[in-house]
Amino acid sequence: MSAEERLKTLAITLPPAPRPVANYVTSLQIGRSIHVSGHGPLREDRTLITGRVGDELSIEEGVAAARQTGLAILATLKSALGSLDRIERVVKLLGMVWATPDFRDHPKVINGCSDLFVEIFGEEHGRGARSAVGMGSLPGGISVEIEAEFLLREEG
DSSP, X not given: OOHHHHHHHTTOOOOOOOOOSSSSOSEEEETTEEEEXXXXXXXXXXXXXXXXXXXXXXXXXXXXXXXXXXXHHHHHHHHHHSOGGGEEEEEEEEEEXXXXXXXXXXXXXXXXXXXXXXXXXXXXXXXXXXXXXXXXXXXXXXXXXXXXXXXXXXXX
């Protein structure tokens, strides 16, 4: 099943593709790689999930924020490429969690995004290298920021 078919089967709706909020582009394709700038948990109504995990947000709410961030990344990819079926595999994620100093479950939070990508691209192509780190703050008070790199299918 293709990525686009999985979206439909799972009844997943993507938020609008985020717009840059500073001096950068949301994605950059170089050859068969596409690099996606740091994205936050953008909802369909263009609001963001905010709050510090371990204080204002529970771990479950942090996981949901990471999943929503993954949806925003998919929206950017679809906007840039025309179809998620152009993605061959996830290469690398960098997940950043705004968390309390004593919070230790950053990888569990970022699994919200990683699990989504496995749902969409499959076990073999949806899992890539990954880092999950804690931050003292994130822009606009967002709870999660994730940047990503994907490999594109060969054309032809």
